[in-house]
Amino acid sequence: MASRIRPLLRRLQGPRWSRSGTCSSAMAPPRCFALELPDCSLAHFALEDPGAAGAHQDPRLPALLGPPGRSFALCAPAVTGGDCGARVQAARVQQQLQLQLRKGEPFQRCQLHRLLGYSPGEPAAGARHGFLLHDPRAGPDTWGALLQVLGACPEPARPNLGEFEADASGELWLRLWALHGDAQRQVSCARVVPVPAPPVHPVVLDLPSSAVFPDRDAARAVLEECTPFIPEAQAVLNLVDQCPKQLRKGQFPVIVIEGLDATGKTTVTQSISEALGAVLLQSPPSCIGHWRKIFDDEPNIIRRAFYSLGNYIVASEIAEASTRSPVIVDRYWHSTATYAIATEVSGGLQHLPPAHDPVYQWPQDLLRPDLVVLLTVSPEERVKRLQGRGLEKTREEAELEANSIFRQKVELSYRRMENPACHVVDASPSREEVLQAVAHLIRASCY
Structure with missing residues (x-):
């Protein structure tokens, strides 16, 4: 896995990546996520926060996001400020997406969990609602079915698609994809780092x-x-x-x-x-x-x-x-x-x-x-x-x-x-x- 990921990082357009895999030009705070687990507890993780690496461990994440299964993250685009129309549209897309992910093959064999994206220190950014889809069998048809469902979503409110993978050392990575019509383009690949929970739940504001x-x-x-x-x-x-x-x-x-x-x-x-x-x-x-x-x-x-x-x-x-x-x-x-x-x-x-x-x-x-x-x-x-x-x-x-x-x-x-x-x-x-x-x-x- 590492041999596939790191050469790909060097080919990506956008921020430049250092040898350690961290994004050397990212100035904004790392985007964090709150994943709701079956026991109603929350597991928090960030994408490429080197300051948190090793400071906080959460064994639940590799068990759910890593092999032998296959996991995907779907988060709605951020809605900031008082754009009420965008909030309503995003909520309707989110509901329709949830209905689609609960019916038919291959989704009926998958597990669906609530996933929230948020930016610490940026309350105006708001929380991004989404889902984690975990396929315990890692079926090859899940990816195609996801692309078909997301392709039917209106583009302004279309959820972002991420794919979790583990490298040879056991580190988790999240590939982020951009969807344009029938085409998919990978836009980034970041390491998944467990982080402590924020003082207040991300949606409260x-x-x-x-x-x-x-x-x-x-x-x-x-x-x-x-x-x-x-x-x-x-x-x-x-x-x-x-x-x-x-x-x-x-x-x-x-x-x-x-x-x-x-x-x-x-x-x-x-x-x-x-x-x-x-x-x-x-x-x-x-x-x-x-x-x-x-x-x-x-x-x-x-x-x-x-x-x-x-x-x-x-x-x-x-x-x-x-x-x-x-x-x-x-x-x-x-x-x-x-x-x-x-x-x-x-x-x-x-x-x-x-x-x-x-x-x-x-x-x-x-x-x-x-x-x-x-x-x-x-x-x-x-x-x-x-x-x-x-x-x-x-x-x-x-x-x-x-x-x-x-x-x-x-x-x-x-x-x-x-x-x-x-x-x-x-x-x-x-x-x-x-x-x-x-x-x-x-x-x-x-x-």
């Missing part, structure tokens, strides 16, 4: 522009980009535009009930609203609720924009209803934010944004409730309650059941929400005890 929108305008800009291919997006925007931007809550209290499915939200919201003579609302509101399936099938940035704007429509309903009676809301902004964070941030609990991060703060332009109640039950109790319900599951609900790490990330994100924070109520006891606990919270906080 991107969350306000891709998943946890800080205001109505940010979410609105996303759906505006979707109107050419999702007709319902314009209908949602029309409803949002009918809602005043400056809203004031009435003199009656507004209580939000949050929690995973099967924690008793329906029972609590209905019973408490009857006891208080309150108006019962839900997010997303009924005026757009029948479009949920359409947006649930879209990439996360579009799905989150839909749910975020639904909160602003609900806020308009809350403002009007709270002038006449108390208001109970079945889910609101906290639900939108927690699921977005848990979905976007790969890895385990330790990779979530740290407590008090701005992503956990309530949007300044969204009507704020007086109290948020978070219902919780043990995983075992929740599974027992879900059995036999016979309801169609959303993609996220299926993920909650299949992936305990995802469920724990949602729950921890709920607990880190601030201004307002969630008041946790154990919903495992009897119905009467849970209702008494929630009623006590409401009396103490709102009356």
